[in-house]
Amino acid sequence: MSYNNLISYIFDTKTFVEGVVENFISRKSQSKNTLIALIFALMFLTFACNNEGGGMGETFRNPPEISSSNGVLHATFRLDFSKIKVAGQKVTTRIYNGRFVPPTLRVRPGDVIRVKLRNFIDEMTNIHYHGMNVSPLGNSDNIFNMIVPTQTFDYEVQIPENHPEGLFYYHSHAMGLSEFQVFSGESGGLIVEGILDPFPQLRGIKERVMLLKDIQINPDGTVPMDIDSNAPTNRTINGLVNPTIKIRPGETQFWRIGNIGADIYYRLKLDGHIMYEIARDGNRHNQLVPREEIFLPTSSRVEVLIQGGPKGVYEFRTLPINMGPQGDQYPEVTLATLISEGLQEEPVDLPTKSEFPQIENLCDKPIDPENKKFFVFSENADGTTFFINGQQFDPNVINTMVELGDIQEWTIQNTSEEFHVFHIHQLDFQVCEENGVKQEFIGRQDTVNLPFTTNGVPGEVKIVIPFTDPVILGKFVYHCHIMAHEDNGMMAVIEVCDNGFCPGE
Numbered sequence: 242m243s244y245n246n247l248i249s250y251i252f253d254t255k256t257f258v259e260g261v262v263e264n265f266i267s268r269k270s271q272s273k274n275t276l277i278a279l280i281f282a283l284m285f286l287t288f289a290c291n292n293e294g295g296g297m298g299e300t301f302r303n304p305p306e307i308s309s310s311n312g313v314l315h316a317t318f319r320l321d322f323s324k325i326k327v328a329g330q331k332v333t334t335r336i337y338n339g340r341f342v343p344p345t346l347r348v349r350p351g352d353v354i355r356v357k358l359r360n361f362i363d364e365m366t367n368i369h370y371h372g373m374n375v376s377p378l379g380n381s382d383n384i385f386n387m388i389v390p391t392q393t394f395d396y397e398v399q400i401p402e403n404h405p406e407g408l409f410y411y412h413s414h415a416m417g418l419s420e421f422q423v424f425s426g427e428s429g430g431l432i433v434e435g436i437l438d439p440f441p442q443l444r445g446i447k448e449r450v451m452l453l454k455d456i457q458i459n460p461d462g463t464v465p466m467d468i469d470s471n472a473p474t475n476r477t478i479n480g481l482v483n484p485t486i487k488i489r490p491g492e493t494q495f496w497r498i499g500n501i502g503a504d505i506y507y508r509l510k511l512d513g514h515i516m517y518e519i520a521r522d523g524n525r526h527n528q529l530v531p532r533e534e535i536f537l538p539t540s541s542r543v544e545v546l547i548q549g550g551p552k553g554v555y556e557f558r559t560l561p562i563n564m565g566p567q568g569d570q571y572p573e574v575t576l577a578t579l580i581s582e583g584l585q586e587e588p589v590d591l592p593t594k595s596e597f598p599q600i601e602n603l604c605d606k607p608i609d610p611e612n613k614k615f616f617v618f619s620e621n622a623d624g625t626t627f628f629i630n631g632q633q634f635d636p637n638v639i640n641t642m643v644e645l646g647d648i649q650e651w652t653i654q655n656t657s658e659e660f661h662v663f664h665i666h667q668l669d670f671q672v673c674e675e676n677g678v679k680q681e682f683i684g685r686q687d688t689v690n691l692p693f694t695t696n697g698v699p700g701e702v703k704i705v706i707p708f709t710d711p712v713i714l715g716k717f718v719y720h721c722h723i724m725a726h727e728d729n730g731m732m733a734v735i736e737v738c739d740n741g742f743c744p745g746e
């Protein structure tokens with residue numbers, strides 16, 4: 242039994258044992274406590290004897306999981322008020338199935354996701370399958386569809402056979418309410434299996450799912466409705482504050498890290514270790530990219546290989562971030578503590594560039610002039626109202642029309658003095674330039690930071706988007722993924738049509 246399984250087992254057993262003891266010993270509470278203590282002492286001894294590494298166990302745990310079987314993933318999400326404990330504080334919040342970090346969904350390309358969403362909260366809601374190259378129509382990844390209180394809705398998301406493999410996530414995309422709902426806990430992981438398949442030497446290495454979320458809790462145990470993303474917050478990894486993670490010296494581990502919070506950024510650093518980035522936003526790179534630091538804007542994900550350093554204790558931190566003169570300032574926080582101990586392992590050979598499947602370089606492609614588009618992300622002086630090309634989001638307006646098959650170059654400017662994060666649904670793009678500087682070709686992504694205006698010069702990124710996969714036909718959105726900005730106007734509608742056929746929603 243793995244440590245994680247054992248811990249779940251202990252918690253399940255604790256509830257069971259307490260129930261049984263409650264039934265049989267009603268009068269002598271002293272005896273009840275003694276009996277519980279005895280049972281726990283026995284369980285701890287059993288665990289201590291089986292613990293391979295010796296010493297104290299780790300406190301890090303992957304989130305719970307639901308996997309597909311025979312090509313179908315079935316899940317029921319009951320969205321309701323629950324009283325839970327996060328970061329040592331009690332909070333009553335709106336979450337799926339009573340968990341601040343709900344189950345990670347695990348699927349394979351070609352599978353179908355069937356999620357039954359039951360809305361028991363006092364607001365409209367919905368679910369977006371972030372980063373997935375799936376249909377935006379009907380009861381698939383359709384964010385125009387809102388689920389009203391007491392309604393049950395059946396999502397059916399067909400994943401194409403050729404779907405990229407990696408870490409995705411699901412979250413509320415309720416228009417105008419997404420910041421509050423995601424901040425309350427309405428986001429969880431989604432993994433399309435197979436990203437390590439090209440690298441047989443990595444078969445069987447330990448995989449960790451690390452979902453980053455923060456939460457602020459009012460003194461009365463509620464989540465603030467009027468969120469100040471610059472206020473002190475509790476940063477958690479799978480809902481845990483600074484858990485311990487174990488590795489053996491030389492051991493290779495695979496960490497899937499997602500920023501699935503509402504507003505804030507991360508700048509990740511693992512002391513004494515290089516993070517070998519294998520993928521971004523659920524897209525395998527064309528090579529391994531060694532990083533000292535990883536910049537992770539809201540909604541971004543990275544998948545990295547870590548090789549355990551010499552015996553010792555290392556901090557996994559997010560470094561201070563300056564979001565711009567008009568933006569937030571985030572302090573440094575330790576997210577987890579890595580303990581390297583136990584028997585030295587011979588490090589496996591890290592994948593070389595020739596082992597990575599090739600990817601087409603979109604930035605090399607000639608782009609027709611009519612397929613070059615220009616966007617401006619801006620905000621008002623007090624940072625309360627946000628615009629794309631001077632317009633605020635209106636679900637009934639189509640801001641951009643695209644023909645299926647187009648490969649388009651989008652130049653996106655940020656004329657404000659704080660970061661924004663460009664994200665487009667249903668597909669991935671390649672970043673060609675940032676502030677006029679050509680970017681190294683490593684692969685695709687679904688989210689990119691927009692640098693802020695400096696000395697009056699707008700920040701600018703140039704990306705190439707392939708609107709080529711027929712699965713994307715229909716209406717969907719692009720927006721800033723700082724959800725406070727998205728909810729306050731920084732979102733727009735795109736419609737992809739095929740020769741005059743526009744299926745809408």
Ligand SMILES: [Cu+2]
Binds near residue numbers: 660661723726727731
């Ligand atoms: Cu923004």
